Amino acid sequence: MTTSVAFEKARAEGRAALVGYLPAGYPSVDGSIEAIRAMVEAGVDVVEVGLPYSDPLIDGPVIQTAVDAALRAGTTTKDVLRVVEAVAATGAPAVVMSYWNPLDRYGAAAFARDLAAAGGSGVITPDLTPDADDTWIPAAREHGLDTVFLVAPSSTEERIAMTTAACRGFVYATSVMGVTGTREQVGDAAAGLVARTKATTQLPVAVGLGVSNAAQAAEIAAYADGVVVGSAFVRRLLEAPDPAAGVTAVAELAADLAGGVRTR
Template identity: 45%
Template sequence: MTPQGAASSRVAAAIDAAHAEGRGAFIGYLPIGFPDLQTSIDAAVLLAESGADILELGPPYSDPVMDGKVIQEATQAALANGFRLRDLFPAVREITRRIDIPVLVMTYWNPVVQYGVDRYADDLLAAGGAGLITPDITPEAAGEWIAASRRTGLDRIFLAAPTSTDERLELVVNSSTGFVYTVSTMGITGERAELDAAARTLVARLRAHGAEHACVGIGISTAEQVTGVLDYADGAIVGTALVRALRDGGLDGLAAEARSLAAGTKSARPHG
């Protein structure tokens, strides 16, 4: 059994629970601190209450190289409004007190190193967090984090891209728990009119290497796209569309967008 099948994975359990209901998982991303810290906490709770199975929260970072314009602008606004990394763990603690779905933190690696890998893992665990998505570190460079996650039971989620070699996919599958973050297109996050067909091929390659849970992100912005992705993947990850809805429509706009996207999971293929 691959590490993804670890019985202690709250993230894998949430995906399996969605499958038991005959649908795929909806994973929603929001930046912490946007438009302000308390509203971002309320927005995360509302996203969970509006149909998300797993939350993915992004601490703002000063050099967000993988993020598209909408998310970059939101994170820059959060930093301008005074967000600091020390705000992350109290925010996660308040969110996890109010909801019972897993809360992942998607973070660039430098802030984790600056904070201290073991200290970060301990503080995230104490706050009720479920694990980390680390987009800019590869498993072979993440030994300290892999050790810390094994010690704490936190999920560790690495990225797989269409350009990844078979050797790379094998390493990512064997190093990830919860799910493998499957990048649908190369480049920055954002919405795409059509998802890259490479995502379907990449999920098939991950399955061949033993991936039990593969979730697709980057470019998904409509319920129809959620349904399309869940034809072959275990979960659909949406960020930009939710951030835009919060920016333009406040909490009500976010809730409406989340409910619409969650509806896209219901017509997905049966999951076993």
């Protein structure tokens, strides 16, 4: 399934899509596959597979801790592709979330080719704006991959239009100015940003950063096409006494959030 189909399906059901993030390689490569499978079975519509990076500059402490552990355990870009393959086999679309340097190092064209071969749907690039680099978009287009770029509350109208024109699949709207991590409240800026973004594109707009519970998911589902949850899932794994308990906790949260995106 592609991300577009997943968003259309949710729209047809009169709800927002639930997008869940987990990094590949935590608590182990196989452990991350298990946790993601459980997330999908419990109601996550689109999976973001995090590619661990040594300098994750828009991630807060929760995701930093998990990706540090994944890197120390030796997780490679090939492992990330293996996780993508396993997720794609569940039928849920898998997009990779990656900082630019690991993809640059792998080679934009080679990564696009290998990700497509693994059944991946696209890539979210948190530190690559469409105007930063000439190599990624052509490589992704050639292999039919979604290019998901971020818009922020500080983005000008001109930049939002430039960004959404380069997006395929969906647009990622960051709800607040800040790094990843759960927050008590998702900023008022999010609704305004979604409206400004929708004024420029027909693509679905998903909102991320700070969402951790069903009530917040429901609040965002009222105005956005998708709700992205990352740190809250990762925290379930970090706080679990053992990997099996982590998988259970992830599934419980996914079920709870799946209820949230259906309340609007």
